Amino acid sequence: MKGIFDYFRSQKPSSAQVAKERLQVIVARERSSRSGPDYLPALHRELLEVIRKYVQVDDEAVQMNLENQGNCEILEVNITLGDRQ
Amino acid sequence: MARIVVITSGKGGVGKTTTSAAVATGLALEGHKTAVVDFDVGLRNLDLIMGCERRVVYDFVNVINGDASLRQAMIKDKRTEGLYILPASQTRDKEALTQEGVEQVLQELSKDFDYIICDSPAGIERGALMASYFADEAIVVTNPEVSSVRDSDRMLGILASKTRRAEQGEDPIPAHLLITRYAPDRVDKGEMLSVEDVQEILSIQMLGVIPESQAVLNASNAGMPVVLDQESDAGQAYRDAVARFLGEERPHRFLTAQKKGIFGRLFKG
Numbered sequence: 001m002k003g004i005f006d007y008f009r010s011q012k013p014s015s016a017q018v019a020k021e022r023l024q025v026i027v028a029r030e031r032s033s034r035s036g037p038d039y040l041p042a043l044h045r046e047l048l049e050v051i052r053k054y055v056q057v058d059d060e061a062v063q064m065n066l067e068n069q070g071n072c073e074i075l076e077v078n079i080t081l082g083d084r085q
Numbered sequence: 086m087a088r089i090v091v092i093t094s095g096k097g098g099v100g101k102t103t104t105s106a107a108v109a110t111g112l113a114l115e116g117h118k119t120a121v122v123d124f125d126v127g128l129r130n131l132d133l134i135m136g137c138e139r140r141v142v143y144d145f146v147n148v149i150n151g152d153a154s155l156r157q158a159m160i161k162d163k164r165t166e167g168l169y170i171l172p173a174s175q176t177r178d179k180e181a182l183t184q185e186g187v188e189q190v191l192q193e194l195s196k197d198f199d200y201i202i203c204d205s206p207a208g209i210e211r212g213a214l215m216a217s218y219f220a221d222e223a224i225v226v227t228n229p230e231v232s233s234v235r236d237s238d239r240m241l242g243i244l245a246s247k248t249r250r251a252e253q254g255e256d257p258i259p260a261h262l263l264i265t266r267y268a269p270d271r272v273d274k275g276e277m278l279s280v281e282d283v284q285e286i287l288s289i290q291m292l293g294v295i296p297e298s299q300a301v302l303n304a305s306n307a308g309m310p311v312v313l314d315q316e317s318d319a320g321q322a323y324r325d326a327v328a329r330f331l332g333e334e335r336p337h338r339f340l341t342a343q344k345k346g347i348f349g350r351l352f353k354g
Contacts, residue, residue: 015273019231020282027238027286034242 032066040064047077055081087195090202091220093244094105094277095236097207099228100265103301104323105204106134107312108224113168114312117199120159122190123173124216126182126204132172135162136308149186155193169198179211187215195236209243218249220260223260224292224330226328229267229278229315237262238287263326268297270342280340295319296339 034038047050047062063078092105102125109121123131126146132138137160143153148171155171162168171190174181194201205216217223223244227237230279264283269278284291295301300317305312312327316318318339323336 016272016275016278016282019278021285023231023234023278023286026235030235030239031242 037066040066047079051079057082087198087201088222089191089195090200090222090224091205091217091244092202092224093205093217093240094207094226094233095213095240096228096233099226099233100153100295100301101207101226101312102134102204103305104150104224104226104263104265104295105131105202106310106328107320107323108198108327108330109202110162110165110168110310111249111312111324112200112202112331113162113165114324115327115331116167118167118197119202120169120171120194120198121202121204122171122194123204124182124212125173125204126179126212127173127175127177128206129173129175131170131204132160133308133309134305136164136169137162138308139168140256141172144172144174145190146181148190149181149183155190164309181271182212182215184215184218188219191219195346199255209239214223214243214247214329217244218247220244220248220258221250224263225260225287225289226263226265227283229272229280229283231278233276233287234283241287241289260288261330262287262289263292263295265295266297267294267339269340273342277309280337291337292329293322294325294337294340295322 010032037062042053044062044064048057051061061080061082063080065076067074067076092108094101105121109119112119112294121131121135122145122264123129124145125131132141140160140312145158147153148155148158158171160170160172162170193200203220205217206212225237227233231318241260245251245259248258251257262284264280267280268277272279280291280294281298287326296318298319300314300315300319301311304314311317311320312323323341325338328335
């Protein structure tokens with residue numbers, strides 16, 4: 001019987017566990033955007049404007065990620081054009 | 086030269102003013118001459134928590150504007166020797182707190198005091214930025230709850246970049262974590278983030294954990310800093326936190342739920 005209870009228990013993480021995982025994700029994301037250079041939001045906005053001259057995309061279409069590797073910085077830009085209709 | 090300590094959090098209602106009153110009183114009880122300054126312009130409340138609301142004549146902004154001297158505006162605490170309060174202004178003009186004005190007041194206070202405790206308002210607006218700008222050290226007050234932890238992390242980012250020391254390229258100011266309203270029984274049930282969870286996410290040094298306690302509301306009702314209630318768990322926890330702040334090593338208490346046996350339930354209600 002105990003095994004069955006454990007099984008159901010393991011299916012559902014406690015609310016504190018859920019809170020911790022959500023926090024870890026959001027805090028990591030906000031820290032990385034904080035450490036980035038100031039021009040990133042403006043660059044993001046302008047890239048969107050350029051793309052929108054040709055294709056209609058939503059705000060999520062442009063994802064940017066800045067990484068430090070040794071003494072060089074790599075800016076990765078992913079542009080998703082969405083479903084083909 | 087005084088040491089300037091900001092009590093901050095980002096989120097409102099987590100216990101900044103309660104902590105400012107408790108820490109300032111605790112430092113004074115340890116023999117350090119301490120001033121506690123309310124930076125919450127427009128929403129002054131430190132005076133109520135310290136129980137000196139009827140003795141406010143002049144305030145922080147009056148001093149900045151030269152309408153009163155610091156000596157006239159400072160309120161001497163009646164309970165604790167060596168403790169003074171500088172109340173916030175009730176003006177709605179948020180611009181009243183100028184950087185030059187704040188610097189001048191803190192410099193003048195520095196001559197006479199060992200510690201200056203800056204009670205920051207919530208948010209990340211001018212009042213909060215001014216409260217932390219000149220600080221040498223920070224105490225970040227956090228509830229074990231998602232929005233409070235996130236805002237504390239945000240505030241840690243601001244402390245690392247928007248203080249005078251950071252702007253001058255010096256080492257960032259040390260930040261201590263103070264967890265308030267901690268309920269160990271709820272942590273045991275998996276309903277509340279544990280001390281370890283919060284510390285792991287924020288990864289800063291832990292100054293203390295204040296348990297959720299009826300004593301805090303009782304103390305604010307009475308206008309008496311809770312640290313003076315030495316019968317209470319919260320009062321003792323604040324006393325411990327102050328001792329740790331001063332460099333003493335003390336084990337953390339009140340981290341585990343009080344196990345109430347059947348007899349405990351019967352006889353203690």
